[in-house]
Amino acid sequence: MKPVQLAIVGLGKIARDQHLPAIAASAGFELAAIASRNASLPGIASFNSLDDMLEQAPDVQAVALCTPPQGRHLLAAQALRAGKHVLLEKPPGATVAEIAPLQALAIENGVSLFTTWHSRHAAAVEPARQVLARAKISSAHVAWKEDVRQWHPGQQWIWEPGGLGVFDPGINALSILTRILPQALFLDQAVLQFPSNRDTPIAATMRFQDGNGLAVTVDLDWRQLGPQIWHIVLETDLGEVRVDEGGKILQVAGQTQVADVDAEYAGIYAHFAELIRRGESDVDLTPLVHVADAFLIGRRETVEPFEDAV
Incomplete structure (x- = not known):
């Protein structure tokens, strides 16, 4: 098959850091255009x-x-109506309800819609899912702690309604959690900490249960x-199962099973190419539903203001 002619809409940090290298290395796609208000690429x-x-x-x-x-x-709907296959960076939208109309448009126009969750394509995720499918899990804990100034320098949209804050x-x-656990989860309680000068949380604790x-x-x-x-630790009858470094490393009972390089966006584009080839879509909103539930039932705490400059 000839490479699919692909355009990037929004040439920001994530597009430059992850999408451009993955597209350049992909046999399934060729970068054909950029649509961005403030950026372009030579050639x-x-x-x-x-x-x-x-x-x-x-x-x-x-x-x-x-x-x-x-x-x-609005952008996704416009592209789908024009007969273009659409890949959505995570999160797929600002709300849960806005995705169903996009699914309908994809079907109506005979194109693929892909709601990406790049961390699910990390090297340790599928092996962890296979291990946990045969394990009895007694507890699970996630710690995801990073420096917003390092990863989102000067970006204001993350602090605006719909930007998700720490849930980004x-x-x-x-x-990852919803991919590797054998049973579906539901949120039991949450606490969201909002800086006094921001509209999205800077920290959150959550407690889930399964059936x-x-x-x-x-x-x-x-x-x-x-x-x-960035780690997930599960106590099981097979010993401690750790998914570390955001999904790159898997350890079972202290033994390293997987330790691989970052291949998340390569996996995204390989899957997108396969969806297009098969004429299918892949739409999963489970992670976004859990975030929406946190905003629904989470107790709000106001904490000290946040400023971009230390």
Whole structure:
């Protein structure tokens, strides 16, 4: 098959850091265009808006939407109506309800819609799922703590309604957790800490249960200095199972089973190419549902103001 002609919409940090290298290394896609208000690439057709790109670059077959989640629904709907396959960066939207109409548009126009959860493509995730499928799990704890100033320097959309705050990275943990556990989870309680000058939380604690009574605790924090922490620890009858470094490392009873390089976005684009080839979509909102539930039932605490400069 010839490579699918792909356009990136929103050439920001995540697009430059992850999407561009993954597309360049993919046999399934060729970067054909950029639609971004404030950025372009040498040698690539660049447009100030999706409108302009759809009008002037008819050979584009698919788009990767890398814009902030607020307002992404309108862009996705526009691309789907134009007959383009659509990849949605995580989270897929600012709300849960806005995705179902996009699914309907994908079906109506005979194209693929892919709600990506990049952390699920980390090397240790599928092996961990296979281990836990045969284990009896007695407890699970997630710690996802990072420095927002390091990973989102100067970005304001993350603090605005719909930007998710600490759930922007925390949803990666939830995407792994909901993939590797054999039973579905529901949120039992949550506490969300909001800086006094921001509209989204900087930290959160959550407690989940599954249908068998397993308790799962989650600790998210965007104020982590020093080493960054991304791990999931489960106590099982096989010993302690650890998914570490955001999904790159798997240890079972102290023995390393997987320790691999970052291949998340390569996995995303390989799966997107396969979806297009098969004429299918992949839409899973489970991690976003859990975040929405946290905002629904979580107790709000106000903490000290946050400023970008230390």
